[in-house]
Amino acid sequence: MIGLTRQIAKTGVRGYSTVATSGARKVGTFRGGFLGFLLGVTVTGAGSYYYLIDEYKVANNVIVADVVALQNSINNLEKHVKSLESKK
Template sequence: MSTSTQVRPSRPIGGFRGGLLGFSAGFVAASLGSYFYLIDDYRVQRPQKSNESIATTVASVSKESVELGKKFSRIDALEDDFDSLKSSIKDEIDLKSQRTQSEVQQLQSEVSDLRTYIVSLEQDISRYFASNRDQYIRI
């Protein structure tokens, strides 16, 4: 008895099917590796490591908040100094402005007095020459 077996022709796996199968296998392997890594990292056997990292983070945040508070208090102190300087400079400028105004008024008063004196001198001179005109015209 001779039985002949028929050999089916082999069909190559197409590029699309091979790419899809390779992608799926790689995705599953990467997912499993990541899953086991996370499980190993956060096991109950290692709580001290995570607690230490949390404590370090809390300590650094606390330190930074204290430094930030110091900087804010320094800014407040500088603002107060600035306000006091601003008010003292304003007072000084007002005082100088008042002094300048009084000096200007005093000078204006002196100029007015001088003008009045010059006008009175001119009038006296013109009266003198008017009354003694005959004496000086003789030649």
């Protein structure tokens, strides 16, 4: 070991090399990012779905209330017309 250190000190070059292993690739980052993206999209989609359903129900109730009010005013108008016809 001391001889190798002296050789490196003299020449400035190592007498050995390290080989990078190209074994198993790490896909944890990709898989984790992809699963995180899918989880985020799913949660956002579900929240949006329930929000839209709630807004739909509110709008539907407003329309039904308007239709009921229109029906009541038509009934009142019919009663008024009948009372006017009976007076003649």
